[in-house]
Amino acid sequence: MYIGKKNEIFDYAVIGAKCKLKNKVKVQHAAKIWPNKTIAEKTKVKGSIVWGEQRPNVLFRQNGISMRAHVDAHPIFITQLASAYSSLHEKGSHILIGFDNHPLSQALGSLFTQCLHMYGMHTNVYEGGYLPAFRYILSHKQYRGGVFVTLNEHDEVVIDIHDEQGFPIDCTMERAIEQRMEHEHHMSAMQMGEAMKQKENDEMYIRALRQAISFSSSERWKVVVASSPLLKHIIERTLLLFAVDVVWTKERDDEHIRKLIEQEQAQFAIVFDYSGERFRMFDGQGVVLTKEEMISLHVLTSLLFSETKKVAVPSWAPSVLHTLAERLHGEMIYVKDTRRDLLLAHHEPFHFYLDGLYACIQLLHLLAIERCSLRTIVSSIPTIHLSCRDVHCPWDERAAVMRKLLEESYDKHVDFTDGMKVYHEDGAWTLILPKVDEPTLTIYSQAANAQKAKEYTKYYIKKIRQYQNV
Template identity: 25%
Template sequence: MKAVIMAGGEGSRLRPLTCDRPKPMVPVMDRPIMEHIIKLLKKHNLIDIGVTLMYLPEEIKDYFGDGREYGVNLQYFVEETPLGTAGSVKNGEEFLDQPFLVISGDALTDFDLSDIIRFHREKEAAVTIVLTQVENPLEYGVVITDREGRIKQFLEKPSWGEVFSDTVNTGIYVIEPEILGLIPGKTKFDFSKDLFPLLLEKGYPMYGCVMPGYWCDIGSLAQYRQAHYDILSGAARIEIPGKELVKGVWVGDGTEIDPDTRFEPPVFIGDNVKIGKDISINNFSVIGSNSILDEGASLKKSIVWSNVYIGKKGTLRGATVCNRVKVKSHAAIYEGAVVGDDTILDMYAVVKPGVKIWPNKNVEKGTVLSESLVWGTKVSKNLFGTNGITGEINVDITPEFASKLGAAYGVCIKKQGQVAVGADGSGPSQMIKNAITTGLLSAGCHVLDLGQTVAPLGRYAVRTLGVNGGLQVSTFDGDKTRISFFNEKGANILKAEERKIENAFFREDFSRVTGNQVSLPSIFPDIINCYLKDLTNGLDVRAITRNGFKIFIQYDNVCLGEFVPRVLEEVGCDAVFARDDNNGFEQQSKDGSHYVTKEGCDLGAIFADDGERLILIDHMGRTLDDNMITALVSLIMFKTNQHCTVVVPVTASSVIDQIAARYKGKIIRTKTASQFLMNKVLDTQVVNTQTTYKQYQLQFDAFKTFVTILDYLAREKISLAQAIDSVPRFY
């Protein structure tokens, strides 16, 4: 009698445990599942073993080799394409020249295989299927037999209405070699779906052997944990490595345990583990080899793999932690959570129940992780960066993330407050906007949907409609998304407000309303027309039109393509349009300079995808960067608003101080972050000094900046080049 271990399983339902290894190599009690199977086979004198492989086959070959170390002879058969359960065994047909036992390499059992073989021979069966009784047969193939054990009927994974037996197929078979002739070669063919119904139809003697004992196919993360608990409790008669130091505490070789360690059996500790002072290891915990537990760490019902570090006061409760994970001091992992290989949990990080972390992730200090982390490499307790929340679409920023973010933002808005939401015309932005809207509605907010917008339009809507806050979703660099939050003035929210949203998000401290308190979003499609009318308010449009500017315009956003021409139409300018979706904002300035001079334009304007940044080009091809535009805007403000106050970042050139002195104006310098600058610019004491032009619109609205500069040039009857030359030089 030979044996075949089916070890080609990918184990997708066990991810992230199986991200870097085939399912048979997932450790149970610090040993791969397949190692337990090999020991069981050897115990029953099945030492000539074929192994069918497909997913990551070298992982298994490298670990077990030829089997000599385990007292068996292993031969491997690798599937190049999926062949199904029966097809994979057919792949080793030359090896299987006598009756053979088939067993899964990713299930755990203590069945008496000798009894199964004896049953097969006594019945003179062509195939014997090992059956066992389970409480819930829905996930397995149900088998019904007559009194002699001969199989009469199969049903694969029935519903409760179809269940006619609690005896299920364990995936362990004894098969006569001639049966292999009924399996087509190099074709996907399954035992349960294809071969067994065929044998039943042809009248082959097939028997079901109902076995007492333990069997678990480890088809889920919960079953994986339960398998450990069953072994430690004695429900599964599977060898526990190491020595039983005291009753219910097994310890491997070379392990160092501080005398003050508190145990609550049953517990297993592998080889060369170091356990520090004041550590508590409670019932049903498993610690893999070469791991370190630092002072004050505490484990309950947790499974820790090899080479893991648990820092001071680290806490594990019902968690599974894979190889080489570092759990730093005061970090905590809770029930049902799984942490993949080579992940680092920094100090005070918390992984909430049921969260799964894929391998090679970095959870930053103090982060509370309440959603599974699959993509990306790092998660932080800070959602906000220097300019809102940014990330890769459907990787960092998913609809689930966005809905939760909307609920968190809703908590920070006053009860039944109004929020204006907008997004550019891209599919990803609209998707994320809709998801955020869902979260806001669940928190009881009234949502005003602005449709397709850009940030300046969203800011304008917040101020004009008198709502409590707003947000804009924008796509940039092809696959990245930015979410910008506005306060009631239309400025970016301050750090304190960002922290409130972050705290609500990570703590999941959401205030949900009842169903009858959830409102429908209000649609405001006409906001763009209101904005365009306001855009030219206070400008001498006739003077701009009379000037007859010929302008080169470039943009890289679908929404801008619908919006920018209407801006030019409002001021009656002739424009040469170009769209560039491939090059970055800065690269476009080089191309724009060429076009301006080539087409003989008076000036050029390149709009960034967010509608807030602008590059200007004079007729000679000279470009104005952010610093130069800040200086030019300051000049316009001081020249047209006598004795006014202008706000600039601390990094702005001292040239602006010279301009202020020339026109008897005042400079206020702020931190460089946009929210500080915006909110200071909107300060009443600053705004009241500005009569002709308002700095806020000039500084943070590229369209208003553009048309205001056109207005200034038309009134002064100068070119953009002359305006640039009137600004003192700076270096």
């Protein structure tokens, strides 16, 4: 737990484990903050920021369904979810099920599978734990959908539901599942589903990845990799095909990663999340690449190494990357900052920003061509001045706050691709982006210099707090 300076915590307030309270936070009498929450500076927590409280009455979050392990992830919920999900498919449909090697994930995944059988669905199991490979299999085989069950770094069970094309399901299907969970659905012993005998594995994905990226180098590359033991096999096996020596570790501590990079003289390091979809990068000097640098590399590699000349980026991506895209005779388009929107707009089987293994190989490809370090490449990208901060905004006040911000911007150009993006007269912009699964607004500002970007961000944070009467 981290408690900043000049905080006030009143009687009977409860703060969960691993919370971060920035400076000058005031937690009012009897307020509760659930574990793993970050409370922005100068926030007054009047009520409770707890799972199930002060959230919209929806089941799906940004990365699927997230539940506290051993608390919310119970058998009754799983059977209700499987019942609702199966009611949206024809009997006899084939569904792909994936889960990691944690006993709870396996138990819940197996229970979900058995429930689908009871509702007439046929199933098959993906034996790997790598979500991008799971998505690839879905998009290239005749499954009607897929369900991926994992335990994340916060001891939350994540149930990630995908459609037949390998994309996270859309909002319409999410709402349909939520509505149908409130009702019972008929099952028939005469139409029981079955499990397929030939299970899926990583081979199809690895083979396609090797065919998609054809580069060779006389140099022997070395990369530090931090991941769960389950992902170790696919990572090492794939990188070996590209003549890459892997220094694997299960430790994710930044200082440990930096020491390994220095000791092993590695080109860079990559730290995978629980599913392999999200990741962090360290350059050869042990410096963590920023969010802006990662999206810049996405633009660079996508336009360099793919046939398409369009690259989709999240709404917060810096406008200066248009210059980079034009330099590569390509075009950059903004989409909502959701996995589904980014994948739908990509039109390629692999995605740099949502596939750590693919990103790792493409960076090695880039280094082989440029014959320089990762830091040198990042430094050559146009300078980005982007400020980003979170500000607490209760669920029941969010709509009113956004409406007041819009009214204030009546004389400015405003874009609603994702959240509310206000363009300023000096060419700068500010994006107010509500978080799907937290009572928080994220403020991004881009300007001609870092100081100006921070000033715009501070201005909107002040306004948001003012409109909350904080």
